Amino acid sequence: MPDPSSLRDSTQIVLPCHVLDGHRDGIHERFTVTVVEADGRSRIIGSPVEIKAASEFLARNGVAVA
Numbered sequence: 001m002p003d004p005s006s007l008r009d010s011t012q013i014v015l016p017c018h019v020l021d022g023h024r025d026g027i028h029e030r031f032t033v034t035v036v037e038a039d040g041r042s043r044i045i046g047s048p049v050e051i052k053a054a055s056e057f058l059a060r061n062g063v064a065v066a
Contacts, residue, residue: 011051012045012051013044013055014041014043016040019042030053033046033050
């Protein structure tokens, strides 16, 4: 059985809210994901394929995604 934390890592990106400034519209236009903001953090949630693509998009646009 897969480890829940590894599944969570492949289906979400968690970043401080301010990091997504200027990128929210691009993420919503290009990917099928949900962005949830709470406690000063943004969670981008989607399928592993969409999260990988969104992560690459953010990295190409200067956002460090761990």
